[in-house]
Amino acid sequence: MKVTRIAYFTGLNAGKYAALVEQARRLGRIRSEVWQRYGSIGGVGSGLRDRQVRDHWLADGTHVRFGVLANAWKETVRDAMADIGANLASAKVQVRRAINRRTNDPVERKRMLAALIADRWASDPFLARQMRKHWKRGRNRTHDQIVVRADRHHTVTDPRGRLWLAVPGLERRKMVKIPLSSTVAPTGTLRLILRGGRVEVHYQIDASQMRSSQRPCGDRTIGVDKGYSEALTDSDGGRHGTRLGELLAGESDRLKERNRRRAKLRSIANTASLRGDHAKALRIRSHNLGTVKRDRQAARHRARVRTEISTAVHGVVDKAAIVVAEDLTRSFAGRKRLGKNVNRRLAAWTKGVTAEALTSVSERRGSALVRVNAAYTSQACHRCGRLGRRSGDRFHCTWCGVVWQADVNAAINILQRAGDPDIALHTPHHAVRQILQDRTDRHRTRLPVQDSIPAIAERRANHPNRSAMSNQ
Numbered sequence: 425m426k427v428t429r430i431a432y433f434t435g436l437n438a439g440k441y442a443a444l445v446e447q448a449r450r451l452g453r454i455r456s457e458v459w460q461r462y463g464s465i466g467g468v469g470s471g472l473r474d475r476q477v478r479d480h481w482l483a484d485g486t487h488v489r490f491g492v493l494a495n496a497w498k499e500t501v502r503d504a505m506a507d508i509g510a511n512l513a514s515a516k517v518q519v520r521r522a523i524n525r526r527t528n529d530p531v532e533r534k535r536m537l538a539a540l541i542a543d544r545w546a547s548d549p550f551l552a553r554q555m556r557k558h559w560k561r562g563r564n565r566t567h568d569q570i571v572v573r574a575d576r577h578h579t580v581t582d583p584r585g586r587l588w589l590a591v592p593g594l595e596r597r598k599m600v601k602i603p604l605s606s607t608v609a610p611t612g613t614l615r616l617i618l619r620g621g622r623v624e625v626h627y628q629i630d631a632s633q634m635r636s637s638q639r640p641c642g643d644r645t646i647g648v649d650k651g652y653s654e655a656l657t658d659s660d661g662g663r664h665g666t667r668l669g670e671l672l673a674g675e676s677d678r679l680k681e682r683n684r685r686r687a688k689l690r691s692i693a694n695t696a697s698l699r700g701d702h703a704k705a706l707r708i709r710s711h712n713l714g715t716v717k718r719d720r721q722a723a724r725h726r727a728r729v730r731t732e733i734s735t736a737v738h739g740v741v742d743k744a745a746i747v748v749a750e751d752l753t754r755s756f757a758g759r760k761r762l763g764k765n766v767n768r769r770l771a772a773w774t775k776g777v778t779a780e781a782l783t784s785v786s787e788r789r790g791s792a793l794v795r796v797n798a799a800y801t802s803q804a805c806h807r808c809g810r811l812g813r814r815s816g817d818r819f820h821c822t823w824c825g826v827v828w829q830a831d832v833n834a835a836i837n838i839l840q841r842a843g844d845p846d847i848a849l850h851t852p853h854h855a856v857r858q859i860l861q862d863r864t865d866r867h868r869t870r871l872p873v874q875d876s877i878p879a880i881a882e883r884r885a886n887h888p889n890r891s892a893m894s895n896q
């Protein structure tokens with residue numbers, strides 16, 4: 425298993441940096457061309473491979489007009505094709521769900537899934553319609569990256585013991601040397617990202633080399649509930665990643681305040697340019713409304729949240745051989761609908777980070793991750809299964825008369841879902857409610873009838889009296 429490492433380089437001289445930026449800009453045009461030509465049903469959607477595109481470009485001379493070295497454009501084509509592939513794969517996840525909704529016939533399902541995987545969906549009317557619906561045509565937005573193949577870069581040590589990374593420039597045999605701030609040389613294929621005057625080098629290392637990967641996992645089965653103030657609460661009542669809420673709330677406040685200030689400055693700049701004071705408008709735009717500092721702060725915040733969530737997941741895996749969790753990969757499609765609401769956007773993003781961390785840490789440390797249907801796990805009592813009332817961080821079961829910690833109750837419910845004979849991962853929400861209802865009804869009919877008048881018995885069932893509550 426591979427994990428991405430990022431090394432940052434600052435203090436590169438302006439000329440060298442400009443040359444790299446120019447190279448990335450030209451490669452960005454190649455990416456756009458690839459998206460435009462092959463980013464649809466006729467291209468990657470029909471199973472086209474990057475090697476075929478390369479041969480095609482070499483034959484018709486497309487590559488010449490971009491003015492970059494051969495290896496740079498070939499790697500860029502490969503990378504852009506992979507991006508399109510990822511875009512296609514995410515559409516297929518949606519279509520897979522549509523198939524499951526459309527038919528219960530296992531043979532028909534299998535046929536459609538096979539056609540989908542092998543990119544033979546265009547000839548099936550239902551699949552073609554679904555793909556058109558879910559595969560939104562994308563475009564390239566990357567103009568600041570250079571992909572360097574493993575055999576095209578090397579590091580050198582200068583007499584003072586400093587490490588330099590040498591990557592190809594725009595001219596043959598003229599390498600650009602970048603001073604490294606670390607003593608570890610990046611390896612494998614590199615992705616250089618040029619942002620705000622510095623170079624980020626992204627590369628992958630084998631996770632088995634990492635210290636955290638060598639820590640063994642636990643031996644128990646643990647359910648986890650994802651939260652906002654804590655990253656995870658487990659079914660033992662343990663809390664992991666307790667600083668998450670603070671981090672998110674702080675960021676949310678900071679973003680709201682910053683957006684307010686920027687809006688004000690923008691309106692001052694607009695007024696100035698309406699008045700004809702273009703110098704002032706320009707000054708505000710370049711000094712106060714830039715994106716360098718903003719992007720850097722955002723990256724720092726993201727890194728902090730990732731660390732907090734990763735630590736939380738490690739804490740759970742320390743005691744678990746099997747981690748049972750909600751399927752957090754669902755409902756990502758709704759991200760666009762979140763609009764401008766800062767809190768909801770942060771929460772949706774955090775959910776994705778948690779899903780990633782659960783998968784990667786489990787894989788690295790050898791624990792199993794079981795994804796379950798989490799419908800009603802935060803609203804049902806883990807002891808009697810009835811739906812109760814949740815207020816803030818407390819859950820109140822009117823039947824048992826007990827107040828639980830809401831997230832601990834949810835984590836226990838999630839744990840129990842792993843062995844649930846009726847509720848499968850994709851059982852619809854309303855069906856889950858019905859199953860829960862049927863179970864408690866069955867339970868209720870087994871109880872001795874305490875009162876001969878049915879109406880009173882019914883009322884008692886729905887509203888347990890005070891003495892029952894105080895017994896708990």
Ligand SMILES: [Zn+2]
Nearest residue numbers: 805808821824
């Ligand atoms: Zn209960």
